[in-house]
Structure formats: C-alpha cells, structure tokens
Amino acid sequence: MTPAIADPVGHHPVQRVPLVDLLDRVLGKGVVVSGDLSICIADVELVRLSLRLLLSSIRADVPGVFSGPAAQPVLEPAAAPARLPEGSR
Amino acid sequence: MTGEPALWVYAVTPTGSALPSGCGVDGEALRRVAHAGLAAVVSAAGWAGRPGVLEQELRDPKRLETVARAHHEVVEACFRSGPTVPFRLGTLYRSDEGVRDLLAQRREELATALTMVAGRVEWGVQAYAVTSHDPSTATDEPNDTAPPGTAYLLRRRSQRMARERAERSAWEAASQVDAALTAVAVAARSQSSVGAAWRRDTVGTQVLNMSYLVEEAAGDQFRTIVGQLARRYPGLALRVTGPWPAYSFVEFKGGGEG
Numbered sequence: 001m002t003p004a005i006a007d008p009v010g011h012h013p014v015q016r017v018p019l020v021d022l023l024d025r026v027l028g029k030g031v032v033v034s035g036d037l038s039i040c041i042a043d044v045e046l047v048r049l050s051l052r053l054l055l056s057s058i059r060a061d062v063p064g065v066f067s068g069p070a071a072q073p074v075l076e077p078a079a080a081p082a083r084l085p086e087g088s089r
Numbered sequence: 090m091t092g093e094p095a096l097w098v099y100a101v102t103p104t105g106s107a108l109p110s111g112c113g114v115d116g117e118a119l120r121r122v123a124h125a126g127l128a129a130v131v132s133a134a135g136w137a138g139r140p141g142v143l144e145q146e147l148r149d150p151k152r153l154e155t156v157a158r159a160h161h162e163v164v165e166a167c168f169r170s171g172p173t174v175p176f177r178l179g180t181l182y183r184s185d186e187g188v189r190d191l192l193a194q195r196r197e198e199l200a201t202a203l204t205m206v207a208g209r210v211e212w213g214v215q216a217y218a219v220t221s222h223d224p225s226t227a228t229d230e231p232n233d234t235a236p237p238g239t240a241y242l243l244r245r246r247s248q249r250m251a252r253e254r255a256e257r258s259a260w261e262a263a264s265q266v267d268a269a270l271t272a273v274a275v276a277a278r279s280q281s282s283v284g285a286a287w288r289r290d291t292v293g294t295q296v297l298n299m300s301y302l303v304e305e306a307a308g309d310q311f312r313t314i315v316g317q318l319a320r321r322y323p324g325l326a327l328r329v330t331g332p333w334p335a336y337s338f339v340e341f342k343g344g345g346e347g
Contacts (some may be wrong), residue, residue: 017161018330019154021213024280025336026157026164030177031202032340033191037095037140037181 093138095181096122096131096188099163100334101174101199104128109166114159122185124192127199130167131188134181143179168334172207174199175336202339209275209302210332212311216266216297217326218259220252255324256294262322263297269318273311274301278337293326300337308332 097114104123113119113132121128137143147153160178167173182188192199235243271277280298303311312329319327 017158019157021330021333022157022161024213025175025333026160026178028281029336030175030339031101031180031199032177033180033195035098035180035191036183036187037137037143 093135094183095134095138096184097134097137097160098176098180098182098188098191099130099132099160100167100176101127101129101192101203102167102171103203106167106171106173109163109170111162111166113163114156119163122188122192124189125196127192127196127203129188129192130163131182132163137179137181143181147179164334164336168210172203173334174202174206174339175334205276206302206335206338208305209335209338210305210308211335211337212301212303212308212329212331213280213333214266214270214297214299214301214315215295215328216259216263217293217328218256218296219293219324219326220255220259256296259294259296259322259324262325266318266322266325266327267297267299269314270299270301270311273307273314274303276302276338278302280337296325300333302335302338305332 097117099113099119104121104126106128108121108130109119111119114134115136117132117134119130119132122131123129136146147156157178164173164175168175182191267277278300280300301311315327315329319325
C-alpha cells in the first residue's frame with residue numbers, strides 16, 4: 001500500500017514528492033542568505049503564489065491525504081500495524 | 090532572454106561529496122564551487138540574471154512547480170550521497186567569486202549545519218482531527234419529546250458540541266504525538282504549511298505540522314512509533330512524508346551576510 005514509507009532513504013521517486021510539502025520546504029525553509037540576486041518576494045506573496053499553484057494543480061498532484069498514488073509517502077493509520085517489530089515502545 | 094550571468098545555488102556539501110549526476114533548473118549542468126572544505130552545488134541561470142525576472146517567472150504556477158521540483162531534485166541527489174545543507178529556492182550569485190565569498194563568510198555556520206544534518210534525515214508529520222470519528226456523538230439525543238423545530242436545533246447543537254469535543258481531544262492527542270516523536274528525534278521544528286488552509290476542507294482541521302530530524306538509522310523505529318501513535322489516537326489522521334533532506338534544520342540566524 002505505501003511502499004515509499006518503507007523505502008530506504010532517498011529512494012522515493014522525486015517526481016512523486018507531494019507538491020505542498022515540497023513548496024513548504026523549498027520556499028519556506030533552507031538556508032537564507034542574501035545572494036547577489038536572491039529572490040525578493042515577500043513571505044506573504046510567496047504564500048499567495050503557492051496557493052495559486054496549489055489550486056491549479058490539486059487534482060493532478062495532490063489527490064488527498066489518504067488516497068494518493070502508492071508511491072506518495074503517506075502513512076495510513078490502518079496500514080501501520082503490519083510493520084510493528086517486537087518490544088519497541 | 091538570457092541576461093547577465095547568474096549562478097543558482099542548490100546546496101552546500103563537504104568537498105569530499107560527489108557532484109550529483111543529474112542536471113539543474115532548465116537542464117543546466119551542475120558544477121561545484123569549493124572553498125575551505127565546503128562545496129556549493131550550482132548551475133548557470135542566465136534567465137534569472139536580470140533583477141526582477143525571477144519573481145516575474147515564478148508568478149506562473151507551472152513555472153514555479155517546474156523550478157521547485159528541479160531545485161529539490163538536485164538537493165535530493167546531494168542528500169543521497171552525503172551531508173547536505175539545502176538552500177532556499179532562488180538564491181543566486183553573479184560569479185564563482187560571490188559564491189566563494191559566501192562560503193568563506195558563512196564558513197562556521199555552514200560547517201555547523203553540515204555536522205548537524207550528517208547521517209540524519211527529516212520526516213514531516215501532520216495530524217488532522219477526524220471529527221466524524223467520535224462514536225459518542227450518536228448517543229447524544231435526549232430530545233424525543235421536544236417539538237420538531239426545537240429537536241432540530243438541539244440536534245444541531247449537540248453535533249456542534251461533539252465536533253468541538255473531538256477537535257479538543259485531537260489537539261491534546263497531537264501534543265502527545267509531538268512529545269513522543271520529539272523524544273526519538275534529534276530536533277523538532279514546527280512547519281508552517283501553505284496547504285493547511287485547503288486541507289481543512291478536505292481532510293479536517295490540522296492539529297499538528299512538524300518536522301523531525303531523525304538519525305537515518307532510526308528511520309524504522311520512527312515509523313513504527315508513528316504507527317503505534319496512529320492506533321493509540323484514532324481521532325487523529327496522521328500523515329508522514331519523508332525522508333527529506335534536512336530543509337527545516339538549517340536556518341541561519343540573521344539571514345543576511347556578514
């Protein structure tokens with residue numbers, strides 16, 4: 001059901017990375033330095049931009065939290081018990 | 090419309106790491122600019138060389154997505170081969186010289202960040218309140234004898250209260266989830282999400298949105314714990330993404346240079 005979650009580090013296909021989570025990180029995180037030409041979009045505007053992008057691609061890229069393609073790294077609560085090793089608490 | 094020269098910076102790695110084999114934004118070749126043990130992974134980005142062009146282009150949703158995915162792909166490739174400090178999308182320099190200055194001026198912080206993320210990965214965990222789940226809501230109806238209009242209002246009120254109760258307990262459960270995951274993580278950061286607003290309509294109120302920096306080797310343990318938590322708190326829908334390069338754990342104080 002959710003092979004990506006069980007994959008070793010780095011083996012989930014890059015194209016399948018959920019867009020929202022990707023934007024949260026590449027636009028909202030990462031090292032910020034003032035380069036010679038760094039992007040000068042205010043945070044507020046970035047959010048607006050991202051939302052517009054999302055709205056334009058929700059159907060194509062983000063089918064919903066629990067109904068994504070198999071490779072979407074989503075852990076469904078019901079799917080979890082199978083992977084439970086002994087004695088971890 | 091290529092203008093003045095510009096270099097797109099993706100990430101900083103130790104000079105010992107290999108250059109990723111793929112290409113950068115717009116298929117440009119990747120190369121490294123190194124200084125004092127640090128290597129910045131860069132590509133030419135002439136299209137963004139004139140001030141304002143970058144912002145202009147990224148206003149196009151398709152272009153933004155393409156650029157974001159290309160940027161991430163390089164960061165991810167670096168991350169697969171060694172410690173990686175991801176840079177925010179849209180960091181550009183005019184020349185190798187500028188990049189080297191950056192590496193020199195921020196040497197300490199970059200080296201610290203590399204140490205911090207080495208052998209570790211980021212997991213994103215979100216929780217949503219599952220409001221329809223609460224089974225106690227169904228039993229809340231002592232209004233058989235009330236007049237129809239009143240019964241309706243009472244039922245509505247009882248539904249609303251049940252929803253509020255479910256959300257309240259979801260918030261409490263979320264803080265338990267956070268505590269349990271923080272305990273196995275090296276570090277935790279709250280994650281503000283552009284997606285929280287629209288997910289509320291489709292999934293439920295978001296009650297947790299965190300990133301955890303976890304030892305690479307502890308990935309299975311982390312996922313197991315998430316699974317246990319998901320079963321312990323059925324009122325929460327948990328969503329996990331990762332492993333990510335440590336985007337959320339490399340923020341420098343101050344932001345600017347010097």
